Amino acid sequence: xxTVLDASALLAFLQSEPGSDQVEATLPEAVxxxxxxxxxxxxxxxxxxxxxxxxxxxxxxxxxxLPFTAEEAEIAARLWQQTRQVGLSLGDRxxxxxxxxxxxxxxxxxxxxxxxxLPITVRSIR
Numbered sequence: 001x002x003t004v005l006d007a008s009a010l011l012a013f014l015q016s017e018p019g020s021d022q023v024e025a026t027l028p029e030a031v032x033x034x035x036x037x038x039x040x041x042x043x044x045x046x047x048x049x050x051x052x053x054x055x056x057x058x059x060x061x062x063x064x065x066l067p068f069t070a071e072e073a074e075i076a077a078r079l080w081q082q083t084r085q086v087g088l089s090l091g092d093r094x095x096x097x098x099x100x101x102x103x104x105x106x107x108x109x110x111x112x113x114x115x116x117x118l119p120i121t122v123r124s125i126r
Contacts, residue, residue, distance in 0.1 A: 001029065001104060001105065002029050002030070002031055002102060002104045003026040003029065003030045003031070003106070003107050004030070004031055004032070004033070004095060004104060004106045004107070005023065005026070005031070005032045005036070005095075005107050006036060006092070006095045006106060006107065006110065006113075007032070007036040007039035007040045007095070008108055008110055009022075009023050009107045009125055010023060010032060010036075010040050010058075010063075011040055011043055011044075012109050012125060012126075014040070017109075019109060019124075019125025019126045020125075022107065023107060026107060027058070027061045028061070028062035030063050030064070030107075031063070031065075031102070032063060032065055033072070033095055033097075033098045034066060034067050034068050035090075035095075036094060037065045039091050040054075041054065041055075066098065068098075069101070072094065072098055073094075073097070075093075075096075075097035075101060076090065076097040077093075079097065080093065082117075083116060086115070086116070088113075096113070096120075099120045099122070100118070100120055103119075103120065105120065105121045105123060106123070107123050107125060108123070108125070109124065109126055111124045
């Protein structure tokens with residue numbers, strides 16, 4: 001089963017943080033939105049990591065970076081009203097919109113996501 005990774009989950013894996021084992025187990029069939037991939041690369045660069053080849057390394061483990069579609073953008077926009085009380089960013093909603101479009105599980109390090117009433121399952125790695 002495909003799992004959609006949030007940037008926070010993939011960053012936890014890359015930094016060997018708690019929950020990284022759960023992310024590693026999903027990598028052979030995991031996907032991440034290009035929006036969330038940009039967040040991973042940005043935060044890696046900010047932490048002083050040379051991000052050259054990072055995507056290729058993760059793709060070799062099975063991760064697929066998906067283009068963010070117009071349909072997903074519209075889903076993310078519609079999620080704004082439902083999620084604004086917990087402060088979800090556009091990136092957060094982009095991740096959720098991919099999960100909703102694919103009708104699959106989303107994996108995140110943000111526990112607050114699990115409290116939302118969504119048409120998909122959201123699992124926190126912590």
